[in-house]
Amino acid sequence: MSATVKALGGAHDPEAYAGTGITHVAGVRVRDGETVLRVVSEGGGAQLMKPYLDFLTVLL
Numbered sequence: 670m671s672a673t674v675k676a677l678g679g680a681h682d683p684e685a686y687a688g689t690g691i692t693h694v695a696g697v698r699v700r701d702g703e704t705v706l707r708v709v710s711e712g713g714g715a716q717l718m719k720p721y722l723d724f725l726t727v728l729l
Contacts, residue, residue: 683729691729698723 686694699705701721708717 686729693726693728695724695726698725 699722704721705718708721
């Protein structure tokens with residue numbers, strides 16, 4: 670199995686990906702925006718933000 674990033678962006682309409690070969694869209698939902706903003710402002714990365722995020726993958 671191989672993976673290739675074909676698109677990055679915020680399109681929420683599955684039709685936006687029609688005919689592109691893209692089968693999955695992944696991203697994060699921020700559960701605690703204030704804390705994530707603090708972590709980023711202090712130079713922290715994904716590991717420190719992980720408890721405040723939901724990771725999502727959508728099959729198109």
